[in-house]
Amino acid sequence: MKRANHILVGTDFSEQADSALLEAVRLARRHGSRITLLHIIDETPSDSRWMVFGVPPADIEDALRKRADEELAKRVEGICADVPTETDIVFGKPSVTLVREAGERGAGLIVVGRTGESMMERLLLGSTAERLLRQAPQMVLVVRPGGDPGFRRILAPVDFSDYSRDSLEVAARIARDENAELHVLHAYEYAGLAQIASATSITATQSFQEELEEQSRRQLQTLIDEVDLKDLTPQLHLRVGLAAQEIITFARDEQVDLVVMGSIGRTGLKRLFIGNTAERVIRSVPSSVLTVKPSDFRPE
Structure with missing residues (x-):
């Protein structure tokens, strides 16, 4: 893992969020990092909530804050007991x-759990994790x-771009820190194979x-x-097929x-028509996923 001195952990107090916090605490212990445990209440209570609950919005906000304070305190005393941790709502x-x-607090790593949003929310908006990637x-x-907690077997998918080179270097550092196996996977497709097969012999197609x-x-x-991964003895894998599906299948198997x-x-129409391999992987892969952005990253 890149040495993130400050880790921001988002929590909604679910089991998934607690799993994320456990992993963040483990990483903080290993690297001497501090943690900010952040609970986000989805928008300020509105007049519509007032009508539903029959109490003023300010009272609803106070009740939500009180409950969140109690839940945060439980996790600081239990899970985060020996790690410098601050909380906020x-x-x-x-x-x-x-x-x-994360930007205002100077955090180098954001840690979240895989949340259970409904299928309709995922189709229309994408999960919180997917939006974070963008x-x-x-x-x-x-x-x-x-x-x-912990990583014994690490997979680094690559497509030979500068982006995947950066992520491979991060994967290598984590493998060294964790004394883990490192697997490097490249998936490729036979682009234009159907046209070649129809115009040439079987021998020529096989040669291609x-x-x-x-x-x-x-x-x-x-x-x-x-x-320079020689000290790690990485295992190299080539797969034929769509990158996202090959990554998911390999990680599962x-x-x-x-x-x-x-x-x-990618955002907007580009994401709609082209998609993003990392987002597709996060939706289905049974593993934890760490995404690495280029130094010149700018959300579109």
Whole structure:
């Protein structure tokens, strides 16, 4: 893990959020970091809530703050007992507020759990974790629920871009810190294979496939040599297929604890039509996921 001296943890007091906090505390102990445990109340109570509850909005806000204070205190005394931890409660939209607070507080890592938003909310808006990927310049760690803290097996998907090189370097540092296995995966597709197959012989088609595989193998080895992973003895894997699906399948089959990958933060129509591999992975992969942004990252 990059040495994040300050870790911002978002909590809604769910089991998923507590799993994220446990992992953040473990990382803070290892790296001597401090934690800000942040609870976000979704927007200031409105007149419509007043009508529902039959009490003034100010009283609703006070009640929400009181409950949140009690829940935060429980976690500081229990989970965070030996780690420097401050708590805060703010009103706002979770993803926007987490990004703003991380920037204002100088946090280098945002840690969240995988929340249980409804399918309709995910289809229309995306989960809080997915929105964080598009908006946060910091590293974002989305922690799988129910898993044991720690990373024994790490997967670094690469596509030979500068983004994936950066994420591979981060994955290597984590593997060294955790004394973990490092797996490096490149997934590629046979673009245009159908047209080639219809216009040439079976032998020519097979030759094209073999050439593409060999080219991918050479590029993967070149990347490994450039990043200098020899002390880790990484295991290299080539897969044919869509990147997101191959990452998810590999992580599930090999019981990967952490996937480390780059994310460039597409938004709007670009995300709708093109999508983002990191977002697709987070939706389905059984592992925790750490996304790494380029130094010049700007949300679109």
